[in-house]
Amino acid sequence: MRLKIILLTAAMIMAAVTACKPGARSAAQITVINNKIEIDTALKNYAEEYEKKTGVRVIVRSFGSDAHFAPYVTAMFNAGIEPEILIIEGTAGYEEAKRAGRVTDLSGEPWVNDTDVAFIDPENGMVAGFPVAIEGWGLAYNKPLLDKAGIDPSTLVNVTAIRNAFAKIESMKNELDIDDVVSMTAGPGMTWVTGLHGINAYLSLGLPHNDSSRYIDKLLNRQIDTDRLTKFAEYYDLLFGYSNRNMLLAGNYDQQLSDFANGKNVFIHQGNWIDPALRELGAAFEMGYIPHAFLNETTDGIFVSAPSWYIVNAKSKNIEEAKMFLAAIAGTQEGHDYMVNKAGMVPAFKSVTLRPAGYLSRAVQDWVRQGKIYAWHQYEMPETFGMNTLGPIFHQLASGRIDTGEFVRLFTNAVLTQP
Numbered sequence: 001m002r003l004k005i006i007l008l009t010a011a012m013i014m015a016a017v018t019a020c021k022p023g024a025r026s027a028a029q030i031t032v033i034n035n036k037i038e039i040d041t042a043l044k045n046y047a048e049e050y051e052k053k054t055g056v057r058v059i060v061r062s063f064g065s066d067a068h069f070a071p072y073v074t075a076m077f078n079a080g081i082e083p084e085i086l087i088i089e090g091t092a093g094y095e096e097a098k099r100a101g102r103v104t105d106l107s108g109e110p111w112v113n114d115t116d117v118a119f120i121d122p123e124n125g126m127v128a129g130f131p132v133a134i135e136g137w138g139l140a141y142n143k144p145l146l147d148k149a150g151i152d153p154s155t156l157v158n159v160t161a162i163r164n165a166f167a168k169i170e171s172m173k174n175e176l177d178i179d180d181v182v183s184m185t186a187g188p189g190m191t192w193v194t195g196l197h198g199i200n201a202y203l204s205l206g207l208p209h210n211d212s213s214r215y216i217d218k219l220l221n222r223q224i225d226t227d228r229l230t231k232f233a234e235y236y237d238l239l240f241g242y243s244n245r246n247m248l249l250a251g252n253y254d255q256q257l258s259d260f261a262n263g264k265n266v267f268i269h270q271g272n273w274i275d276p277a278l279r280e281l282g283a284a285f286e287m288g289y290i291p292h293a294f295l296n297e298t299t300d301g302i303f304v305s306a307p308s309w310y311i312v313n314a315k316s317k318n319i320e321e322a323k324m325f326l327a328a329i330a331g332t333q334e335g336h337d338y339m340v341n342k343a344g345m346v347p348a349f350k351s352v353t354l355r356p357a358g359y360l361s362r363a364v365q366d367w368v369r370q371g372k373i374y375a376w377h378q379y380e381m382p383e384t385f386g387m388n389t390l391g392p393i394f395h396q397l398a399s400g401r402i403d404t405g406e407f408v409r410l411f412t413n414a415v416l417t418q419p
Contacts, residue, residue: 191391
C-alpha cells in the first residue's frame with residue numbers, strides 16, 4: 001500500500017508539472033482538488049463543457065474512497081505546485097490553509113447571498129469557502145425489503161426499536177434473500193466511516209442544530225460523558241454484530257456499496273453521496289434514512305451540513321479564473337444541472353430549483369425541509385484524531401478484540417491525551 005501511494009503521488013505530481021509547463025496550454029488554466037470520488041466523472045465532464053464555453057481549461061484532481069486527499073496535495077505543495085481551488089473539510093483544514101497564506105477573501109462573490117452554509121472565518125467574519133453541496137447521513141435503508149419485513153422505518157427513532165427491527169430482519173434472512181442486515185465497514189482505510197461520520201452521532205445526536213456544541217466542547221476540553229459514550233458504543237456494537245465480518249474488517253468502499261445495491265443488505269452506513277455510485281450499480285429500489293438513534297429516547301433526525309468547501313488558493317496563478325469557475329457552478333443553469341442531475345448532489349444554493357434524482361439525496365432534502373437535522377462536529381476535532389486515533393478503536397470493537405467497556409476506556413483515554 002505504501003509503495004502504491006508513493007507511485008500514485010509521483011504520477012500525480014508529474015502530470016501536474018507537465019500541465020503547468022510553458023506551452024502546455026494556450027489559455028488560462030486552473031486546477032481543482034476534489035475529495036469526492038463519487039462526483040469525479042460529473043465534475044470532469046462539467047469542466048470540459050466549461051472550457052468549451054469560456055476557453056479556461058479546468059484540471060480536476062480527485063481523491064477519495066481509500067485515498068485521502070491531504071497527503072497528495074501536500075506533495076504538490078512540496079513540489080512547488082499551487083492548485084487554484086483547494087478543498088477544506090472544516091476548521092482544522094481552514095486554519096492550516098490560513099497559516100500557509102492560501103486563503104482568498106470571497107466575501108464579494110455573487111453566490112454569497114444565495115447560501116446559508118458558506119465557510120466563514122471565525123475570527124473576522126470573512127467568507128472564505130464555497131460550499132460544495134449539502135450532505136447528510138443516517139442509516140440508509142432498502143424500502144422494499146423493510147416493507148417485506150413489515151417494518152415501518154418512521155418508527156425506528158430509538159435504539160430499542162432499531163434493535164428489535166434488526167432481530168426481526170435477521171430471523172427473516174432466507175425469506176428476504178439477504179446475506180446480512182447491515183452493510184458496514186470499519187477496517188483500515190475506512191476509518192472515515194467510523195472515526196468521523198460515526199463519532200458525530202456521539203457529538204450531536206439529539207441536540208438542536210443551532211445549539212449543539214455541548215459534547216464537542218467537552219471533547220476539546222478533554223472531557224467525556226461516560227453514560228452517553230457507553231450507549232454510543234453499545235449501538236455500534238449492535239451494527240457490527242449484524243454485519244458481515246469479512247466486509248466489516250476487510251471490505252472496501254466499492255464492496256460495501258455493491259452489496260447494498262444488489263439487495264444483500266437492508267441497511268448501509270453511508271451518506272447521500274453514494275447516490276451516483278448506486279445508480280451506476282443499477283440500484284433502482286426506493287431508499288431512505290433512519291436516524292443513528294443510539295439513545296433510549298426518540299431522536300428523530302439525521303446529520304446534515306456542507307461536507308466540504310472550496311477555497312481559492314491565494315498563492316495560485318489564476319485566482320480570478322478560479323472565482324469565475326465557482327460562480328458559474330452556483331449561478332448558471334449548466335452549473336445547477338451539474339450539481340443536481342449529473343453529480344446527484346443536494347445543492348447548497350437557494351436559487352437552485354432542481355430536485356435530485358437519487359433517493360438518498362431526496363431523503364436528505366425531505367429531512368431538511370422538516371427541520372429534523374443534527375449538526376456536524378466531527379471536523380472540529382484535532383486533525384487526524386478521528387481517523388487515525390478513534391478509527392482504530394472502532395476496528396478493535398468490530399474485530400471482537402475489545403468489548404464496549406474497553407471501547408469506552410480506550411476512547412476516553414484518547415480524548416484525555418489528544419493533541
